[in-house]
Amino acid sequence: MTHGDFDEAKRCVEMIIQRKIFSESKDEIALIVFGSENTNNTLSSDNEYQNIDIVSNLKVANFDVLSKLQKVKKSDTAADFIDAIVVALDLLNDQTKNQKFGAKRVVLLSNLSGECSESRLKVIAKGMKNAGMELTVLCPFQIDSEGVTEKLTQNQQKAATILSEMLDVVGGDAYPFSQALHALMTYEKKKIRPTPWNASLEIGHELSIPISSYLKITELKPKPWKLCVSNRREAAVRADTTLHLNDAAETEVEKNDTNPGYRYGATLVPFTIEDRDVMEYAKGGRGYQVVGFTAGENVGRYYHMGDKTSYVVGRSGDESAEAALSAFVHALQEKKMVAIVRYAFSERSYPRMGVLRPLIKENYECLVFIQLPFMEDVRRFVFAPLDVDKSNVPTGQQLSAIDDLIAVMDLTTATTDEEKSCSPSFHWRGDLWTSSKKLGILC
Known part of the structure; x- marks a missing residue:
């Protein structure tokens, strides 16, 4: 493999691993290098499966895999990519026993310039198909169903024909390095499976509707920095806390023999478990409890607070619950x-207030929950009028300039497309995209 082809293949693998790390994917990956000067695989013998090195076994993508990839260097040693595929299949079969995976895929990155044997092609392809494994090929040129359209070496033409036949049987795709690199440069967001929060919507003392609540929008917070060590070890860093008396011997004290205390001036006031149980607020039950109704216009957007918005629907599979909630909506x-409700996530959670607004669409109907402030949280500020100071009063020319600015910034008629201009549904968040690029640089 030439330096250019090797660098492109290595860069593709780097970006795949980086995307997995940044999106917190639970996918497990293994790294196998063929054409290596080392031989490390369970199938190797005197004359078979030589120069194929399992650099990393199947695991969730992490920085350790990236570090091992960085140490892989180009060599002039030849190896059969068919043998490498067989080693990959053996590794997948051995390390996924008694485990459930949504899909299994082998990604082959090579310039396909080495010699290859097609004697076992049909057996390997049939075995992959029966095992439900897929194949993806990344190489310097485009492979289609009829082979390739560019001038290639004899070995590359043979390899392209073999892989084309294999892809037809197994199912999969083939892309040139340039196309793969372009696709891998885009930001991949974290995939989250919607999980329902099952509770009940209580209307008075007699009516309770089983409901499921799904997060629609929530604040995405960056992961906090964790304690780590300079030499990356597999074992997690664990903090141990011990308590000692303030004496000369620093006598150790068991935590069960202590009580928390708070200073009140110069006095240290103990706060025992019994005191906490007596003074603790009785939180009540979990779920939504309707405390009243009001006109929708009375709950302005300036009352909305919290870090999430939820969609509330009838409990899935419960027809009576779905019918009751539909009637309520x-x-x-x-x-x-709108309904003003008391909300508690669990028996131990402190209650919050919120509003349930009806939402009826063509394909679904639900209640939208948004948290509201308590009366003590509302701040009503009174500001002096701006026209007291004459220097703050805009002139007619200034007002006209602002009107023109607002008019030219209107994007509702910017294009003739049916999609909204600058819709967040079709544009990446710049801060997340930048963070992912920084991660790539650090790696």
Whole structure:
């Protein structure tokens, strides 16, 4: 493999691993190098499966795998990519026993310039298909169903034909390095499976509707920095805390023999478990409890708070719950009302106030929950009028300039496409994209 082809293949693998790390993917990957000066695989014998090195076994992508990849150097040793595929299949079969995976895939990166044997092609392809394994090929040129359209060496033409036949049987894709690198440069967001929070919606003392709540929007917070050590070890860093008396011997004391205390001036006041149990607030049950109704216009957007928005639907599989919630949603919609509710995530959670707004779409209907402030949290600020100081009063020319600025910034008619201009659904978040690029540089 030439330096250019090797560098492109290595860069593709780096970007794949970086995307897995940044998106916190649970996918497990293994790294196998063929054409290596080392031989490290379970199938190797005197004359078979030589120069194939399992650099990293199957595991969730992490910086250790990236570090091992950085140490891989180009060599002039030849190896059969068919043998490498067989070693990869053996590794997948051995290290995924008694485990469930949504898909198994072998990604082959090579310039396909070495010699290869097609004697076992049909057996290997049939075995991959029966095992539900897929194949993806990344190489310097484009492979289609009829082979390749560019001038290649004899070995590359043979390899392209073999892989084309194999892809037809197994199922998979083939891409040139240039196309793969372009696709891997885009930011991959973390994939989250929606998990319902099952509770009940209580309306008075007699009516309780089983519901499921799904997060629609929540604040994405960056991961906190954790304690680490300079030499990366597999064992996690664990903090041990011990308590000692303030005496000459620094006598160690068991935590069960201590009570927390708080200073009140110069006095240290103990706060025992019994005191906490007596003074602790009785939180009540979990779920939503309707405390009243009001017109939707009375709950302005300036009352919205919290870090998430949830969609509340009837419990899946419970037809009576779905029918009851549907009637409640339509009643609120017809009356232009909203429900003010008490919300508690669990038995131990402190209650919060929120609003349930009806939302009826063509394909679904639900209640939208948004947290509201308590009365003590509302701040009503009174500001002096701006026209007291004449220097703050804008002139007619200034008002006209601002009107023109607002008019030219209107993007609703910027294009003739049916999609919204600058819709966040079709644009990457710049801060996340930049963070992922920084991660790539650090790696």
